[in-house]
Amino acid sequence: MIFKQATILDLNEMQQLYVETIQTVCKNDYDSAQIKAWISGVKNTERWIEVIEKQFVLLAIIENKIVGFGTLKDGNYIDFFYIHKDFQRQGIADKILNELENEARKHHSEIITSDISITAKPFFEKKGFAVKAKQKNIRLGVELINFKMEKKL
Template sequence: MHFRKATILDLNEIQELFVQTIQSVCKNDYNPDQINAWVSGVKITERWVDVIEKQFVLLAIIEEQIVGYGTLKNNNYIDLFFIHKDFQRQGIAQKIFNELEIEAKNQDSKIITSDVSITAKGFFEKNAFFVKAEQKNIVKGVEIINYKMQKNYK
């Protein structure tokens, strides 16, 4: 596995990974209506282009396939963080997180925050994040619960 920064040419594969991961990995924590509302965000092309152009987007690659990615917005906010459904529980998330954390520290960030799904909450807790608040987001008329989480640095 190796890492590289994303380019606009990666957009379709990144979006496909987003949808497939949510539909398969998150199905035990969210119902079909919630999943459909959540993945509908893939259609907001301007947001995805904005992520690629303005955020630190790190891709994990195995044999030319994107197996996961994480994004860092404003040097201290993990905006997107997804691991391919066929590459779960192989340590990829931890390696991506470690690289995002290094980038945040290199930018002198004192905290990292993220809005974390029920599915990902345990991973973030294992990485010393704490829950600041449970959030009830309404997307396309459907309530989706996630958590505002934070990790502090000395």
């Protein structure tokens, strides 16, 4: 596995991974209306382009295929964090998170935060993140639960 920073050319593959992971990996934690509302975020092209242009966007690559990605905003906030549906539980999230934490340290950040799905919460807890708040977000009229989590670096 190698790491690579994303460019705009990676956008389509990242978005496909995002949609497929939410549809398969998160379906035990969110109902179909919630999944639909969540993946509707893929249509916000402006937001995705801004992520690639302004954030630290790290891709994990195996044989030229994106198997996971994580993004760090402003040196201290994990915005996107998704592992390919066919590459779950192989330690890829672990490796990407270590890299994002190292990047945050380079920015002299003392804490790293994120808004974490029900699905990803056990992973982030294992990595030392603590829940600060349970949040209810409304997207397309549908309620989506996630958790504000943070870790001291």
